[in-house]
Amino acid sequence: MNDKLAEMAELLKLLGDRTRLAILGLLQERDLCVGDIVELLGTSQPNASQHLRKLKSAGLVKETKRGQWVFYSLNLDDFPDLKIFLSQLPGRKERLRSLSILGKRS
Amino acid sequence: MNDKLAEMAELLKLLGDRTRLAILGLLQERDLCVGDIVELLGTSQPNASQHLRKLKSAGLVKETKRGQWVFYSLNLDDFPDLKIFLSQLPGRKERLRSLSILGKRS
DNA sequence: TTCGTATATAACGATATAATAATTTATACC
DNA sequence: GGTATAAATTATTATATCGTTATATACGAA
Numbered sequence: 001m002n003d004k005l006a007e008m009a010e011l012l013k014l015l016g017d018r019t020r021l022a023i024l025g026l027l028q029e030r031d032l033c034v035g036d037i038v039e040l041l042g043t044s045q046p047n048a049s050q051h052l053r054k055l056k057s058a059g060l061v062k063e064t065k066r067g068q069w070v071f072y073s074l075n076l077d078d079f080p081d082l083k084i085f086l087s088q089l090p091g092r093k094e095r096l097r098s099l100s101i102l103g104k105r106s
Numbered sequence: 107m108n109d110k111l112a113e114m115a116e117l118l119k120l121l122g123d124r125t126r127l128a129i130l131g132l133l134q135e136r137d138l139c140v141g142d143i144v145e146l147l148g149t150s151q152p153n154a155s156q157h158l159r160k161l162k163s164a165g166l167v168k169e170t171k172r173g174q175w176v177f178y179s180l181n182l183d184d185f186p187d188l189k190i191f192l193s194q195l196p197g198r199k200e201r202l203r204s205l206s207i208l209g210k211r212s
Numbered sequence: 213t214t215c216g217t218a219t220a221t222a223a224c225g226a227t228a229t230a231a232t233a234a235t236t237t238a239t240a241c242c
Numbered sequence: 243g244g245t246a247t248a249a250a251t252t253a254t255t256a257t258a259t260c261g262t263t264a265t266a267t268a269c270g271a272a
Binding site for chain 1 (some may be wrong): 109123124
Binding site for chain 4 (some may be wrong): 139140141151152154155156158159174175176
């Protein structure tokens, strides 16, 4: 079909959410399991999980199961422009440092 | 305030609409009055008008009154990244050609 | 197998959004 | 003034979205 515009709008709408932007920003630093994301964002587990599902449906992230954890990582090969954009997201380093302090996993 | 993330999300949400993306794409070619936009998009006048208001509120477009017409133009000086992005919108040239054929204004 | 942890899914409610229809305001022309 | 055109505003409806609560599934350890 020819509705490239609608397709672009859909992607932008997906990005137009504070929580999802925050998740993408965090994943840019390192892969994270859902629990880490929940803790870093200070949101509920189902909320994070549902946002992750949407990001995955769009192909922006991919999941990898490791034991009982599900790790998510960025999957931006199909979205080269997004890489540049996401690198401008603020506040990533700071929050990830706090994760290290907690030291849940080396 | 520090919620740059929310700010970015809001802008992306604004862009995440097919109609608004189309308007921005059209305005990239030339300034247009509301009636032209209505015709080019094939939508209703109030619909176009309301989307234009949102774009104006965000500072993405500005309006200029000329007689009984209100012309809108892009105002992306505060959004340098958007210029590059918008230049990738599809289907602009084609639809504007059809406007020229109609020849409502030289 | 039973228990605890990690994640996903489902159901629900509140709010937001987009489109339409109806009305109003503003301007030009006679 | 009166009429026609251009655009904005208001009200309404339908749908989408986000977050929560509750429940289900998956996996590992004892």
